[in-house]
Amino acid sequence: MRKLSICWLLLLLCQFALAAGGSSVLPQHLRCEYLINPTGIDELKPRLSWTLKATDTTAFAQRQTAYCILVASSEEELKNNKGNLWSSGWINSADMQHIVYKGKPLESDKRYYWKVCVKDEKNMVSAWSPIAVWATGLLKRDDWKASWIGSDEVYRPGPTSNISYPWFRKTFELTGSPQTANIFVASVGYHEVYVNGYRVGEDVLAPAVTDHAKRARYVTYDIARFLKPGKNVIGLWLGTSWSIFGPYITPDKPNTPIVMAQANIYTGASNPLIIKTDDTWKTHPSPNMLLETWDFARLGGEQWDANKEISDWNTLSCNEQSWKQATVYHPQLILSAQMVEPNRVLTSIKPVSIEARADGSYRVDMGVNFAGWTSIKLKGQPGDKITFQYSEREQMDMTFNLHSAYIIGKEGKGTFKNRFNYSSGRWITIKGLSYKPSLDDIEGWLVRTNYESATSFKCSDSLQNWMYDRIRWTYENLSLGGYVVDCPQRERLGYGGDAHATCETGMFNYHLGAFYTKWLEDWRDVQGTESIVGNMYDTAFAHKAVMSGRYLHKGILPHTAPTFSGGGGPSWGGIVVSLPWYVYQQEGDKRILEKNFEMITLWLEFLDTQTKDNLLQRFGGKWDFLGDWLWPNATAEGMNNDSPQTLCLNNSYRVYNLRTAAKIARVLGNKAKAEEWEKKAKLAAAAIHNKFYNEGDDNYSDGSMANLAAALLAEIPPANIRPLVMKQLENDILVKYNGHIHVGITGGALLFKLLRDEGRDDLIYSMTSQTTYPSWGYMKANGATTIWEMWEKDLPGHSLLHSSYLYPGAWYINGVAGIRQDPSSGNGYRKFIVRPPHLQADQISWANTSYESSAGTIKTDWHRTGQQLVLKVTIPPNCTATIDMPEKVLMNGQVLKKKSAKGYELPAGSYILVSEP
Structure with missing residues (x-):
């Protein structure tokens, strides 16, 4: 009875608020466990989230001071404002993400309807949100x-x-x-x-x-x-x-x-x-049947026999x-x-040309490299076998053994279309047809996990716009099946090292909370098993406790998940420390830290078993201690790089893991673990500096760009030396390599992470604005439609659609757009920083960005003329932003006063700020 009275009171308050002009905010974009109206979930304590919409977009400082959630067993109950499963009552809180359901215990195969209303900064009650729903699956094995x-x-x-x-x-x-x-x-x-x-x-x-x-x-x-x-x-x-x-x-x-x-x-x-x-x-x-097998470079395709329909x-x-x-x-x-969101057939792709060749085959150019499905209408004699070969390279009929086939039935016509496999490439070679197909006979589609886009971006630099577009397209083509693969045509393996190059790019551009939560569960599943490299069908080889005579520690991680196979090194397994932290920063999700804390602890314990005198030792077989991977000219130098410089990088990375894990422990209130890991990081950093620092050159080990970046990101140099090492890195980029990048997958991810954190947009711009080898502009000049595996193009064994160099995708939002999560906040983007890039007008003169953060839509629109910068920024309700701009900033013609050493603090609303030189 008391709960019913509360519900009626809430209804009256909502009606009163609307009659009086209403609240300044409305709850919207309701999600459960990151998903929109999910079905069949098995989380016993699901979390509910929303963002807020301003009812007056010209107003300022809108915020939430309290919320009330109703959960009911039917939509009708909820329409009558009856929360018969849970009525939270008014909770005095600004929280709007990851609110744990605290109602009656969930039952299997039931639907749960919910809605929320909030109080604003004036204690006015909002209207109810639209009704959302989640449905449970079978919650017990006995079900x-x-x-x-x-x-x-x-x-x-x-x-x-x-x-x-x-x-x-x-x-x-x-x-x-x-x-x-x-x-x-x-x-x-x-x-x-x-x-x-x-x-x-x-x-x-x-x-x-x-x-x-x-x-x-x-x-x-x-x-x-x-x-x-x-x-x-x-x-x-x-x-x-x-x-x-x-x-x-x-x-x-x-x-x-x-x-x-x-x-x-x-x-x-x-x-x-x-x-x-x-x-x-x-x-x-x-x-329909499988062609080939499901193995490295032998993922085959499918064959349809119309006579068996x-x-x-x-x-x-x-x-x-x-x-x-x-x-x-x-x-x-x-x-x-x-x-996690399901896979869906998405972007349609139409062929741009078909070439009839002398051998009777036909070569179809789809115009873009993509991973997904194709549909091809066919005619022929009953029993004719039509084959399709897929290629990334114009000069090759087939790359990585991707092929399919169709056998014509008695009707003399039919349509081949993928169902349980997919191809990857730009060109299709069709053999067995007696006529030239038309462009209208063929269509392709991107197939990927159906997460939502979160971001739009455009700037004055056409090359940067091309890079941003192609990096996003490449990421989408790599994310089929609830994890990110290295490449969709040769391996389809979820490499941890490659994840460093993709995960922040993904999170700044898409809604990926559920996606990465699922992938981290995959990593927990595979922990305790070494990577498998070799004959994948030797069952005695798979999941051995001892491989090559090495003891298998329970904290060890293979280099890929959920796929086990492939080579890597400490920064491959170490993604299990970095990725939960990145998700926490983006989403304010504390549970993802809790769920993965044991895995993090075990991983660091495994590394401890491979450490002597505070230095990580080389361990494993030939492919188990990689450092940077696929830097320019790496194949000529020896890609495995089994050398002291790899030892330096992997030791630095271990320190980065330890420092990140310590931050996680402090968020979780585990002071003892935080102090333990901080102490180990300090001792290891000193040992690395003593062993690998080159005093005369202010660099580490071989002086490579990768080692400099790894050492700086892991805070290896003592405070008085750090500026010298940073200067050496700057010199490497601008002078030694003439503005070009000289790192690969892991080294590049660490480098761009460091430079973004340091605000060195000038150095990133230098590397991303080049058009000669090695650079993204070089890929563009050589006809790329996706990002390559290597800086070099003409090595047929390597992929032209790969995860290697996607790390600039985060910089466009985090750097060029200037949208940065406030590290002092544990609530995602409830507090954030806007710092326009430190670039000249002749580099990038303007950028326009909209980013749907976990707390709402943030917009920045800036342009620079000479030394003057004009910034338009939209701060969503319930959020505050620190604007990091030069000393003198005008708003509405008045000089804005700084509220902190970090910059100008502003509440929700839309602003126009002008900097004075």
Whole structure:
């Protein structure tokens, strides 16, 4: 009764506020665990977030002083302002991110409707937000009644060992119309869901990529509208994909795609009708099959045989006489909800030309390098086999063995379209056609995780605009499956070292809270296993406790997740320290630090076991102690760089890990760990300085740009020497290398991080404005449409769509736009800094940016004429900004007074500021 009275009082207050002119703010953009209206989540204490919209965009200092959240079991209850599951009451707080649900315990397969209202700076109550919803999955293992099933066709490695993508179906009866019905589908391998012949949902290549040695993720689909009284049929279609990936092979799983699915159908009774996968399901090979395997540079494609089509395979009319009984399997896998956006078919790509060649083939130019799907309309004689080869390079028909095929059926026509694999490249070579296809016959699509864009950016420099656009396009092409791959065509591995080059670029340009939360769970899953380099199908090789005679410490990390394979070094595994900290800074997410603290601790303990006299020693095999990677001319110098300069860089990186971990420990209130790691960092920094510092040249080890950047970022130089080392780095960039960059993936990420933190926009601009080798401008001049793996183009074994050099993407927002999170704040962008770049008007004269931060949309629009700078800035409600500009700044013709040594502090609102020289 008391809660009901509170709800009615809230309603009256809202009505009164609206009648009196209303609150200065309105809650908007409601999210649950970073997601918009997520379905099938398994977080028992989900967190709710929102941002605020100003009701008067000409006003200032709007803020939130309190909030009230209602959660109800139905939309009708919530419309009547009844929070029968949780009514928070008024909470006096400005917080609007990651508010933990504190209502009745969550139940499986239920919908939770919620909304929020707030009080503003004058204690006026806002209108209610729009209604949002989240739905739970199956929260307990006992809730699952289904079994794992698959076909009896098992993959056996070999150059021509193809395997069919199997169909499964189950017919059942309903006595009435369903009120609600969800099907929960976990699969090892990709899946699609059909009900009564209709495809359910728009997701593709589901589920997200996961360590199938340990875990399977399930996806929830609402199927109520596809069901009807009487007979119904559910169909499942599986793709091989990651089910045959070598590192995921375990004795309890077959080397074939498998699925566990359960439909809970409510027709009015309190208990649902449960349709579950078991040995009563039927299976049949589909017309589609894997080509090649799923291995390094052999990720193949798919072949469609139109002669094997069964048009009604997923409908009631299908004749099941030739269908087999499904096989039940018993893998020991953790079941988790997919708490990240699904993969979707997005940007359409049209071909720009088709060349008829002398050998009878046709070469299609799609105009841009991309990873995704293609659709090609075909005609021919029954039985004709049409092949498609995909290439990144104009002079090669096929790169990295990416190819697909289509066999013409009796109708003499058909359409090839990807379903359970994807290609990557710009050119398609078509063989087997007797005619030249038209441009209208062919279409491509980008396929990626369906996160939202957060940022727009443009500036006066056309090369910088090209770089920004191509870096974003490259990032999008690398992020299929809930993690970032090194390249989508050769490996598809989630390298930790490459993540340094991409993660801040990603977070400054997209909404990636759920994405990186999921990827960090992948890293927790793989901890305790060394990377696998070699024959991925030697099951004795995978997941050994001892490899090459080395002891496997439980804190060790492979160099990729969730994929285990590949080479790397300390800065590959060390992403598990950096990435949670970066997410915390961007999002104010303390839970991500808590969830990963044990992994961080174990990783640093592993490094301790490899340390002597405060210095990290070389450990592992040939590919386990890489430092910088793919710097200019690296192949000629020896890319593994098994040398003292790598020892210096990796020691510096360990110190950077220790200092970052200490900050994390302090946020979590773990003073003892913070002090322990700070002490180790101090001792290691002194040991590195003593061993590697070159006093005469003010540099470290070999004096490379990478070692200088790593030492400075890790705070290795003593305070009195640091300016000298920084000056040496400046000299290297501007004089020694004539304004060019001379680092690779890891060294470059550390360099750009350092220079952004130091505000050295001039040095970054020097490197990003070059048009000769090595530079991004050199890529542009050589026809690049995506960012390359190496600074060199003409090495066919290397990718032209890669994660290597995406780190400028963060600078455009963090540097050129001047939007910087305030390090003194633990609330994401509730407090932030705007610092226009230290550039001359003849470098970049203007920039316009909109950035949807965790706290709301920040806008900066500046232009420079001579020494005068004009800045327009929009600070979202409930936020404050420190404007870091020259000493004398005018606002409305009046000199603005500094409120702190950092700059001019301003509350929410839109401002025009003018600096005077």
